[in-house]
Amino acid sequence: MLRGLDISDMLIIDRLELAFQPGLNVLTGETGAGKSILLDSLGFVLGWRGRADLVRQGASQGEVTAWFDLPEGHAAHAVLEEAGLPGGGELILRRINGSDGRKTAWVNDRRCSGEVLRALSETLVELHGQHDDRGLLDPKGHRAILDEFAGTAPLRDKVRQAWSGLAAARKAAKQAAAEREAIAAEEEYLRHAVAELDKLDPQAGEEEQLDARRRLMQSAEKIRSDVVNAYEMMGQGGAETQLGDALRWLDGVAHKADGALEAPMAALSRAMVELDEAMEGVVAAIDTMSFNPIELEETEERLFAIRAMARKHEVLADDLAGFAETLRGKLDALDAGEAAQAGLEKAVRDAQAAYDAAADALTDARRKKAGKLDKAVAAELAPLKMERAVFATQITEETPGPEGRDAVSFTVATNPGAPAGPLGKIASGGELSRFLLALKVCLAKGQTGLTMIFDEIDRGVGGATADAVGRRLAALSQGGQVLVVTHSPQVAALGAHHWRVSKAVSKGMTLSTVTPLSAPERVDEVARMLAGDTITEAARAAARELLGEEFAS
Numbered sequence: 001m002l003r004g005l006d007i008s009d010m011l012i013i014d015r016l017e018l019a020f021q022p023g024l025n026v027l028t029g030e031t032g033a034g035k036s037i038l039l040d041s042l043g044f045v046l047g048w049r050g051r052a053d054l055v056r057q058g059a060s061q062g063e064v065t066a067w068f069d070l071p072e073g074h075a076a077h078a079v080l081e082e083a084g085l086p087g088g089g090e091l092i093l094r095r096i097n098g099s100d101g102r103k104t105a106w107v108n109d110r111r112c113s114g115e116v117l118r119a120l121s122e123t124l125v126e127l128h129g130q131h132d133d134r135g136l137l138d139p140k141g142h143r144a145i146l147d148e149f150a151g152t153a154p155l156r157d158k159v160r161q162a163w164s165g166l167a168a169a170r171k172a173a174k175q176a177a178a179e180r181e182a183i184a185a186e187e188e189y190l191r192h193a194v195a196e197l198d199k200l201d202p203q204a205g206e207e208e209q210l211d212a213r214r215r216l217m218q219s220a221e222k223i224r225s226d227v228v229n230a231y232e233m234m235g236q237g238g239a240e241t242q243l244g245d246a247l248r249w250l251d252g253v254a255h256k257a258d259g260a261l262e263a264p265m266a267a268l269s270r271a272m273v274e275l276d277e278a279m280e281g282v283v284a285a286i287d288t289m290s291f292n293p294i295e296l297e298e299t300e301e302r303l304f305a306i307r308a309m310a311r312k313h314e315v316l317a318d319d320l321a322g323f324a325e326t327l328r329g330k331l332d333a334l335d336a337g338e339a340a341q342a343g344l345e346k347a348v349r350d351a352q353a354a355y356d357a358a359a360d361a362l363t364d365a366r367r368k369k370a371g372k373l374d375k376a377v378a379a380e381l382a383p384l385k386m387e388r389a390v391f392a393t394q395i396t397e398e399t400p401g402p403e404g405r406d407a408v409s410f411t412v413a414t415n416p417g418a419p420a421g422p423l424g425k426i427a428s429g430g431e432l433s434r435f436l437l438a439l440k441v442c443l444a445k446g447q448t449g450l451t452m453i454f455d456e457i458d459r460g461v462g463g464a465t466a467d468a469v470g471r472r473l474a475a476l477s478q479g480g481q482v483l484v485v486t487h488s489p490q491v492a493a494l495g496a497h498h499w500r501v502s503k504a505v506s507k508g509m510t511l512s513t514v515t516p517l518s519a520p521e522r523v524d525e526v527a528r529m530l531a532g533d534t535i536t537e538a539a540r541a542a543a544r545e546l547l548g549e550e551f552a553s
Contacts, residue, residue: 009059026495034512047117150369380438
């Protein structure tokens with residue numbers, strides 16, 4: 001419930017603080033006095049998207065604060081918890097609009113985004129503007145009204161989930177069919193390529209090994225003879241023999257040299273060992289360089305075959321094995337595709353069946369509740385002086401979608417014997433407003449903690465009909481809170497609390513004020529609404545009669 005609104009430097013309001021009450025709150029005033037500014041300011045602090053030029057001329061920023069009572073179990077508590085904001089029995093919203101257009105918002109003194117404000121506003125306030133009834137002219141909105149009345153949200157959620165599942169199943173089946181078709185178109189190529197690759201059987205790293213072996217064999221003929229000559233120079237008749245002879249000569253005379261030859265002999269021994277290791281290495285090199293000419297030819301053939309295959313498929317030689325696996329996987333998918341496609345088609349049928357079941361349940365619920373809505377609206381139309389009007393909800397089948405497969409439209413017959421037709425073509429402006437009010441009353445039943453605001457919902461009606469509208473609004477406010485902006489004296493007279501909106505020029509600046517009215521002031525305001533600028537005693541008497549016995553002089 002909205003308890004207060006504090007406005008600073010917004011449009012033509014310099015400073016204004018209002019304290020609202022439970023029940024029916026009415027705001028009256030001449031056209032252009034600033035009643036819409038109050039709603040603009042409230043919408044601003046609630047995060048609604050509206051006009052941008054809200055800051056009063058000459059002010060650096062505009063600010064609006066609104067505070068609400070939050071009873072236990074109110075839907076706003078869940079929004080606060082999800083946003084990580086402090087809760088409690090009171091909710092304070094504050095929002096600043098700088099002259100540069102920047103906006104900053106707080107919830108219970110914690111910074112928050114406009115999205116959070118809008119989420120909170122959906123649980124706090126419901127606004128019905130001057131042209132709200134235009135929504136009744138669009139049948140696209142009728143289904144949402146019926147669903148709100150019927151409480152079909154859980155069933156709608158199941159339909160949406162089933163529709164998502166059906167869409168996903170259809171997409172998977174379609175994509176798999178397209179992929180299988182694309183693979184089938186290149187099946188001949190795939191089988192030929194896989195056969196070639198399987199026959200060649202290239203291995204990762206094989207090209208580098210073959211290339212190195214080929215180069216070695218190609219150079220072996222050129223260097224092998226030199227290596228053999230080097231070996232012969234080191235072996236028998238060469239360095240090995242000479243070193244051996246030198247060591248034997250020294251050994252024969254070492255005992256006569258008093259130890260002078262021991263170090264040279266040890267060095268020769270080490271040289272003999274090193275020479276032996278060198279000879280072993282050379283022998284191994286000679287063995288490596290020994291090859292069959294046929295091996296060179298075979299190595300070159302395989303190397304060239306691998307490189308040719310890589311060029312053919314435009315991949316690296318080392319990637320040929322992986323490429324073969326990819327092609328083999330496509331063939332496997334093609335071979336298994338028929339069974340897989342059958343499984344996907346079955347998934348589509350199962351998803352379709354699930355959607356049909358969910359949509360049927362939603363349709364049944366809508367049809368059952370449609371009759372109840374018609375009866376509820378009829379009961380509300382009688383007090384609104386439209387007891388002879390017939391309101392009917394028609395449900396027809398339309399293209400299936402995430403909201404089901406029902407098209408909903410409201411039809412009316414406003415006069416006995418007259419044919420029924422679409423609401424927008426049959427009802428007048430005043431009748432549309434009353435149909436809207438009747439629907440809102442039906443939808444409001446069971447809602448708690450929601451402030452309902454009606455902006456000139458009574459336009460186009462007067463006299464006894466306006467009185468009937470006012471009485472229905474007063475009844476709607478019982479146990480809750482309704483704010484009404486009105487030009488109707490009959491509606492204003494039925495308010496439990498009354499404010500007058502007026503504007504005046506002060507120091508060359510137009511400012512708007514809102515004044516709570518005492519009993520005598522209410523009499524004068526209603527009299528003004530009846531008679532105009534000149535308030536006569538007859539107008540005051542008529543006003544007292546509208547206001548009731550407690551206002552009688």
